[in-house]
Amino acid sequence: FVVQSVADELKRNLLANNCVELDRAQVDALAKVAFPRDAKGDWSINRELVGRSAHVLAAQIGLNIAPDTELLIGETDAGHDFVQHEQMMPFMPIVRTPDVHTAIEWGVQAEQGYHHTAIMHSKNVEYMTKMARLCRCTIFVKNGPSSAGLGAGGEGYTSFSIATPTGEGCTSARTFTRQRRCALIDYFRIV
Structure with missing residues (x-):
C-alpha cells in the first residue's frame, strides 16, 4: 500500500x-x-x-x-x-491509498491476523508506532526489505521464524527444533 x-x-x-x-x-x-x-x-x-x-x-x-x-x-x-x-x-x-491511515488500515487487513511479518517505509515514528501496535507482528521491519527482519542486512542474527500463531516467533540454532520426550512403559526392559 x-x-x-x-x-x-x-x-x-x-x-x-x-x-x-x-x-x-x-x-x-x-x-x-x-x-x-x-x-x-x-x-x-x-x-x-x-x-x-x-x-x-x-x-x-x-x-x-x-x-x-x-x-x-x-x-x-x-x-x-x-x-x-x-x-x-x-x-x-x-x-x-489516499493517506497513511488508510494504508495502515488496509495493510493490517491484508495481513489477516497472522501476526507474522509486516514492513513499512516512513520517516514518521508516530505512524510506524501506530502500524506496529495494530499489526502486532513477530517481525516488523521499518524502512527495509522483509528479509532484514530475519537478520539479512538488518538487526540481529540470521534466523528463521516459526509462525506466530504457534507462539515460537524467531528462532536460533538452539531453538529451531522442538524438544521431544518419549516414554515407553513395559515391553522394553533391559536388565
Whole structure:
C-alpha cells in the first residue's frame, strides 16, 4: 500500500532499479497462473512459480524481459489475489491509498491476523508506532526489505521464524527444533 502523494515517485524509483511494470491486464493474467482455482473456485499457490525469477514469471504470460530483472510491479486494488495471498514470488502489487491511515488500515487487513511479518517505509515514528501496535507482528521491519527482519542486512542474527500463531516467533540454532520426550512403559526392559 502506498500513499497517493508518493506513489508515482515510488514507481519511478522501482523502474530505475531494474523492475518491470505490468499493466492491469497483465497482472490479472499472472494472477490466474500464480493462483490457479479449482472447479469450486478455491485457489492454491502454483508451487512451480514459488521462488522463481521475475523473468520466469513474465514468461508465464508471454512477456520476454531481461533475465536479470529484479522485480515485477503492477497496480491493483486491495482485494486482489496478489495482495491477499502470500506468494513468495518477485511480484509487488501497488495499491494507492489516499493517506497513511488508510494504508495502515488496509495493510493490517491484508495481513489477516497472522501476526507474522509486516514492513513499512516512513520517516514518521508516530505512524510506524501506530502500524506496529495494530499489526502486532513477530517481525516488523521499518524502512527495509522483509528479509532484514530475519537478520539479512538488518538487526540481529540470521534466523528463521516459526509462525506466530504457534507462539515460537524467531528462532536460533538452539531453538529451531522442538524438544521431544518419549516414554515407553513395559515391553522394553533391559536388565
